[in-house]
Amino acid sequence: MTxxxxxxxxxxINPIPDPSVLGTVDVAVxxxxxxxxxxxxxxxxxxxxxxRRGRGPMIGIAAAAVVLIVGVIYTYTxxxxxxxxxxxxxxIELPGEFQPIVPGAYFADTDGNExxxxxxxxxxxxxxxxxxxxxxxxxxxxxxDNGLYVGLMVVEVDKVWEAPCDGGASAPAGTxxxxxxxxxxxxxxxxxxxxxTPVSAFGHDGYHLGLSVPGGCTDxxxxxxxxxxxxxxxxxxxxxxxxxxxxxxxxxxxxxATRPPESIEEDVAAELVADLDTxxxxxxxxx
Amino acid sequence: xxxxxxxxxxxxxxxIWSEHRLQVLAYCLRRISGADAEDxxxxxFLVVWRRLDETPPPPKTLPWIYGIARRVLSNQxxxxxxxxxxxxxxxxxxxxxxxxxxxxxxxxADDRRVAEAVNRLxxxxxxxxRLDAWEDLTREEISEVMGMTRAAVDQRIHRAYxxxxxxxxxxxxxxxxxxxxxxxxx
Numbered sequence: 427m428t429x430x431x432x433x434x435x436x437x438x439i440n441p442i443p444d445p446s447v448l449g450t451v452d453v454a455v456x457x458x459x460x461x462x463x464x465x466x467x468x469x470x471x472x473x474x475x476x477x478r479r480g481r482g483p484m485i486g487i488a489a490a491a492v493v494l495i496v497g498v499i500y501t502y503t504x505x506x507x508x509x510x511x512x513x514x515x516x517x518i519e520l521p522g523e524f525q526p527i528v529p530g531a532y533f534a535d536t537d538g539n540e541x542x543x544x545x546x547x548x549x550x551x552x553x554x555x556x557x558x559x560x561x562x563x564x565x566x567x568x569x570x571d572n573g574l575y576v577g578l579m580v581v582e583v584d585k586v587w588e589a590p591c592d593g594g595a596s597a598p599a600g601t602x603x604x605x606x607x608x609x610x611x612x613x614x615x616x617x618x619x620x621x622x623t624p625v626s627a628f629g630h631d632g633y634h635l636g637l638s639v640p641g642g643c644t645d646x647x648x649x650x651x652x653x654x655x656x657x658x659x660x661x662x663x664x665x666x667x668x669x670x671x672x673x674x675x676x677x678x679x680x681x682x683a684t685r686p687p688e689s690i691e692e693d694v695a696a697e698l699v700a701d702l703d704t705x706x707x708x709x710x711x712x713x
Numbered sequence: 714x715x716x717x718x719x720x721x722x723x724x725x726x727x728x729i730w731s732e733h734r735l736q737v738l739a740y741c742l743r744r745i746s747g748a749d750a751e752d753x754x755x756x757x758f759l760v761v762w763r764r765l766d767e768t769p770p771p772p773k774t775l776p777w778i779y780g781i782a783r784r785v786l787s788n789q790x791x792x793x794x795x796x797x798x799x800x801x802x803x804x805x806x807x808x809x810x811x812x813x814x815x816x817x818x819x820x821x822a823d824d825r826r827v828a829e830a831v832n833r834l835x836x837x838x839x840x841x842x843r844l845d846a847w848e849d850l851t852r853e854e855i856s857e858v859m860g861m862t863r864a865a866v867d868q869r870i871h872r873a874y875x876x877x878x879x880x881x882x883x884x885x886x887x888x889x890x891x892x893x894x895x896x897x898x899x
Contacts, residue, residue: 429874431887435827436846436877441814445739539788593880595833648835657835 517547520557527555527562534560536679536711537582538653544677546580546628549708552701560653561682564701566694573639573662574695576702577684580711581653582677591615591643599652603671603678607633610669613649615640619666628681628711632672638687639665652680664689675713726762733775734758736848740782743814743847745789753789757782776850776857783840783858823885830880838873845870 442448517531533547538560546561555564561579563570583599586609600606611622620636627634641663643649651657660667664687672679683702686695737757741750760781761768769777815828831839837859844855856866 427878427882427885427887429871429878432874432877432881433846434887435823435881435885436831436842439815439819439824439828439831440847441743442739442847445735448735448738448742541788593833595829646835651836657837 520562522557525557527557534580536560536580536653544674544679544713546681546709546711548705551704564698566698571661573665574686574690576698578702578705579653579682581680583650583652583680585651586610587649589614590647590649591640601678603632603673606678606680607635607671611635615643625670627670628672628709630672630674630711632670635669637667639663639667662687672711674711677713679711681709722765726765729761729768729774730758733778736775737778737782740779740848741786743843744786746814749789753782753785756785773857776854779848779858780860826881826885830877834873834876838869841866841869842873
């Protein structure tokens with residue numbers, strides 16, 4: 427089957443082949459907010475706006491709640507991954523995918539939405555780190571393709587692939603730490619290193635799971651998606667992946683820490699792994 | 714001078730709105746359910762208004778707006794995910810809180826297989842395929858929407874259609890119908 431023939435098949439399931447059929451649809455027209463450039467009376471288009479009453483006050487209340495909760499979280503102690511020190515308050519947002527980052531305090535927005543406050547904050551101490559869409563990566567000259575890197579991601583997962591290495595379908599991510607953890611634990615091809623276990627980590631209760639990447643699942647197969655445009659696949663057989671599925675005040679957040687395969691000589695990977703552990707010691711997740 | 718500037722902005726926005734409103738609404742309706750699509754369309758044009766100074770002139774205007782719509786939809790999807798418990802409960806009660814717009818045009822098992830195969834693509838690849846097959850954008854325009862290089866778009870389209878071909882070829886006969894229409898305008 428040629429690519430044009432495939433394209434024709436995809437065109438056949440276009441829900442709106444011809445936008446002109448929408449000509450009579452009464453579209454919700456934006457009524458513009460006051461802006462520094464325009465008077466309210468200068469609204470360019472008249473129309474009805476979908477009711478968004480209460481949004482402003484809700485954001486205000488949420489912001490106040492966040493301030494209170496952040497204070498509580500920073501004093502919270504956990505049993506498994508207790509932050510060694512609270513990250514500096516001047517943490518800055520990660521600069522975007524594959525940008526080199528210098529030592530300092532950073533935060534990853536767990537859902538890529540600036541209107542929500544949930545974030546993972548951590549301190550980078552060494553050199554060689556790069557930012558990802560929802561985390562950080564430190565690799566080596568041998569490159570990511572060999573699995574010789576360490577990475578940390580802090581995300582709200584959208585979808586999990588049920589049998590990712592075998593072309594399985596995606597499913598909406600579980601909405602609790604337990605149901606999300608169960609989805610990952612049920613992926614048939616991955617090798618379980620540590621079974622799904624209740625834990626308290628990074629200031630929150632949840633579940634921990636340790637897997638390693640199987641052969642035949644290193645060719646770009648998507649395993650999960652989430653965060654800011656994030657879609658995750660793995661690169662090398664034997665890569666060790668640790669997951670923490672956490673209930674962060676009702677929001678399910680996943681922390682993923684990736685380590686090189688055990689087949690890689692220990693002295694080559696040791697520095698990377700030590701750097702990742704140092705990083706994990708500083709991670710705090712705030713709602 | 715200020716009033717003149719405001720009048721100019723208003724005029725420019727109205728032109729953009731009238732020329733592209735239906736295309737952007739269609740873009741949204743192809744991806745999410747009706748009420749949410751209307752919201753997303755309105756939100757998209759709100760961003761256009763706020764960033765009117767940055768809005769490129771034709772022919773780059775529409776791809777630029779699609780890029781905004783894509784991000785608006787992404788934020789809506791995340792917000793919907795956070796309402797997941799309600800979604801699960803409604804589903805349990807037999808109430809469908811949302812639908813896939815593709816469901817309305819799927820006719821028969823072949824279409825269903827195509828829809829499923831497209832849904833299994835990686836999100837980025839899926840969006841690129843839709844921009845190619847549904848919005849009829851050129852490769853250059855797709856690279857504008859996705860913020861990628863032209864080479865990256867070419868590679869992803871090739872890979873995505875290869876994958877779809879492998880999945881669909883054993884079970885579906887290709888359409889032997891009119892040639893692929895000229896691209897450039899929906």
